[in-house]
Amino acid sequence: MDAELQRWRDAGQYFDYLGFDIFYRCEGQGPHLLLIHGYPFNTFDWQPLWSRLTARFTVIAPDMIGMGFSAKPKAYGYSVHDHADVHEALLAHLGVQTVHVLAHDLGDSVGQELLARQVWSEHAYGAPRIESVTWLNGGMFNESYTPRLLQKLMSATPLGDILGPLQGSRVSRRLLEPTIREMFGPDTQPTPHMMELFHQILECNDGKAVLHKVGRFIEDRYRHRNRWVRAMREARVPMRLIDGALDPNSGAHMARRYSEVIPDADVVMLDRIGHWPQLEDPDAVWRHFTDHIDRVTAPE
Template sequence: MDAELERWKTTGRHFDYLGFDVFYRVEGSGPALLLIHGYPFSSWDWSLIWPTLVQRFTVIAPDMIGMGFSDKPTVYEYSVSDHADMHEALLLHLGVDSCHVLAHDLGDSVGQELLARYEAGDNAYGAPVIESITWLNGGLFNEAYTPRLLQKLMSRTPLGDMTSRFQGSGLARRVVDRTLDQMFGANTKPTPRQLEQFHQILDFNDGRRVSHAVGRFVADRYRHRNRWVRAMRETAVPMRLIDGPSDPNSGRHMARRYSEVIPNADVVMLADDIAHWPQIEAPEDVLRHFFAHVNRVAAV
C-alpha cells in the first residue's frame, strides 16, 4: 500500500456499526467538524486540507460502508439513509452533540438527509445540532445532475452486477482512469500516484465487487428530492455552496440551479478550471471560502 495511505489508515480508528467495522479519523481540538466524503472513494479525499482543518476544529471523517477502509459487504442495501444513520451513530459514539458539516458528492446527499432529519426532529441516533453546512460539488438537485455514461450503466442497469467480478482487470482500471480524468479540471488532472492511490482505496477489502451497488444511492436522490430540498429551503442553518464550475456532473449548471431554488443562496464559484474535486484541485481556495463561511457563522 502507498506509504501515505498506510499512515492515514494506521492513524485511524474503528467503531462497530450494527456489526460492521467502520473506519474513521478524528483529530484536532475545538468545535466539531464532520467531513462527509463522496463516491466511490473515502476520507482520504480530505487529506490535503486535513492539516489546516485540525488546527481549528475537532475533525471527524469516517469512511462510509462499502468504501475506503470500512467493511464492504456484498449482501447489503446501500442507501443514503443508512449512510446518514452511520454518521449519526458515530457522532453519538464520540459524544458529539453539535457540529459543522463539510460535504462532497455522495456526502451532499447524506448531508441533505441529515439536514432533513434535523429539521423534522427524527434522527436515528441522538439529535446533533448542525451549526453550518458547506456543500462542495455534488448532485444536490437531481434535475440538474448529469452523470457520466459509465456511472449510469453501472448504477442503474444490471451491468454492474454482471461485471463486478472483473472490476480489478486492467481494462476496468483504464475505464476508471478515463472517467476520473473527465471529472478533473483541464489543469488539475490527477498524477499517476494519485490514480494509484485511488485504485488502492477501491481495491481494499475487494471493494470493486460492491462499488456498483454503493453507486445505486443515486435512486435516493429522486426518492427524497422534495423532502431534502424543502429542508434546504426552510432551514435556518447557514449554508454555502463552493463549486468547481467545470465539473461535467455538478459544476456551473448545478450552482445555477442552487441559486434558483435556495432563498438567499450563498454560492462561491471557484476558478473556471476547477472541476469535481475542489478539495483536491484547489485546496487552499476551498479552505479560504470555508473559513469565511464558518467565521461569519461564529460572529453571528
C-alpha cells in the first residue's frame, strides 16, 4: 500500500457495526462535523481539506461498509438506509448529539436519508440533530442524474455479477480509468499517482468484487426519491449546494434542478470543476463551506 494511504489508515480506528469492522477517523476540536464520502472511494477523498477541517471542527469520517478500509462482505445487501444506519451507529458510539454535515455523491443520498429521519423522528440509533448540510455533487434528484454507462452496466444489469471476479485485473483498470477521468474537469485531471491511489483504495480487502453491489444504491434513489426530496423541502436545516458544473453525472444540470425544487435554494457553482470538488478545488470548497457555516452559526 502507498505510504500516504497507509498513514491515513494508521491514523484511524474501527468500531463494530453488527459484527463488521467499520473504519473511521475522529480528530480535531470544536463543533462536530460529519463527513459522508461518495462512491466508489472512501474518506481519503477528504484528505486535501483534512488539516483545515480538523483545526476548526471535531471531524468524524467513516468509510462506508463495502468501501475503503471498512469490511466488504460479499453476501450483503448494501443500501442507502444501511449506510445511514452505520453513520447513526457511529455517532451513537461516540456520544455525538449534534452535527454539521458535509456530503458528496452517494454521501448526498445518505445525508438525505439522515435528514428524513430527523424530520419524521425515525432514527435507528439515537437521535442526532443535524445543524446544517453542505452538499457536494451528487444525484439528489434521480430525474436529473446521468450516471456513466459503465456504472449503469455494472450496478443495474447481470454484468456486474459476471465480471465481479475480474474486477482486480489489469483489464478492469483499463475499463475504469476513462470513466474516472471523464468525471473530472479538463484542468483538474487526476495525476497518475492519484489514479494509483484510487485503485489501491478500491482493491483493499478485495473491494472491487463488491463494487457493483455497492453501486446498486441507484435503485434506492428511485425508490425513495419523494421521501428524501420532501425531507429537504420541509426540514428547517440550512443547506448549501457547492456544485462542480462540468460533472457529467450531477453537474450544472443537477444544480438547476436543485434550484427548481428546493425553496430559496443556496447554490454555489464552480465553473471549471467536475465531480470531485474537494479534490479538484479544495480551496474553493473550504471557502464556500466555511462561509455557509459562518452564516449558520452567527449570533442572531
